[in-house]
Amino acid sequence: MTTIDTARLAGMFAAIADAMSADRDRLCALDGVIGDADHGIAMELGFSASRDAVAALDTGSADPTTLLNTAAKSFLNAVGASSGPLYATAFMRGAAAVKGKTTLDDTDAVALFQAMAKGIQDRGKAEPGEKTMIDAWAPAAQAAGEALASGKGLAGSLEAAAQAAKAGAEATKAMIATKGRASRLGERSLGHMDPGAASAVTVIEAMRVALTG
Numbered sequence: 001m002t003t004i005d006t007a008r009l010a011g012m013f014a015a016i017a018d019a020m021s022a023d024r025d026r027l028c029a030l031d032g033v034i035g036d037a038d039h040g041i042a043m044e045l046g047f048s049a050s051r052d053a054v055a056a057l058d059t060g061s062a063d064p065t066t067l068l069n070t071a072a073k074s075f076l077n078a079v080g081a082s083s084g085p086l087y088a089t090a091f092m093r094g095a096a097a098v099k100g101k102t103t104l105d106d107t108d109a110v111a112l113f114q115a116m117a118k119g120i121q122d123r124g125k126a127e128p129g130e131k132t133m134i135d136a137w138a139p140a141a142q143a144a145g146e147a148l149a150s151g152k153g154l155a156g157s158l159e160a161a162a163q164a165a166k167a168g169a170e171a172t173k174a175m176i177a178t179k180g181r182a183s184r185l186g187e188r189s190l191g192h193m194d195p196g197a198a199s200a201v202t203v204i205e206a207m208r209v210a211l212t213g
């Protein structure tokens with residue numbers, strides 16, 4: 001059983017920010033093909049801002065909900081692109097899912113993860129198959145829930161999530177975009193991975209390592 005405290009969550013944001021910086025150019029290139037080439041910059045800016053904002057909190061007294069709401073607000077302020085409100089909503093919903101907890105156990109952490117995916121879906125109104133980040137987040141959330149229910153701990157659940165996200169992002173190559181900027185391309189979006197699904201894989205993998213490694 002893992003116990004995740006506020007300091008561990010702050011470390012998670014630092015790890016995601018590092019991962020986004022490392023992945024920035026690939027994500028911009030993917031977005032350059034079917035969008036406006038700013039996705040890597042948006043994600044790096046957003047997670048750097050969240051990292052800095054949560055690092056400034058007193059992790060001794062701030063609870064996970066305060067930390068996640070702080071991350072949400074700073075992400076939203078830093079990012080002008082569509083991914084801004086989507087990830088901000090993810091963290092706000094995650095914050096609500098762990099309200100009242102001072103530390104998170106495996107069940108809490110999976111609930112947080114699933115609330116993030118649901119938040120993105122509620123905010124963007126995308127369904128699976130529309131070639132968005134939801135094609136990575138939705139199967140990842142489902143896989144995490146199934147793994148936990150089958151007796152796997154957090155590490156196994158987030159491993160299942162990371163694998164499902166990867167498969168989901170890969171599958172976006174065969175999809176025609178019907179949401180977001182890429183939908184303007186119609187069939188010309190075929191054959192290319194959705195940048196938001198690609199970055200979701202990186203986010204989820206960084207979360208997995210930071211929370212269970």
Ligand code: ADP
Binds near residue numbers: 036124131134
């Ligand atoms: P923008 O298109 O405003 O430049 P970004 O480049 O940061 O924003 O993000 C693009 C990604 O956002 C897409 O690849 C897609 O995954 C995701 N996206 C766009 N619209 C939606 C939506 N309605 N629901 C979920 N994800 C979306």
Ligand code: MG
Binds near residue numbers: 035036039081
């Ligand atoms: Mg873009």
Ligand code: MG
Binds near residue numbers: 038
């Ligand atoms: Mg843009």
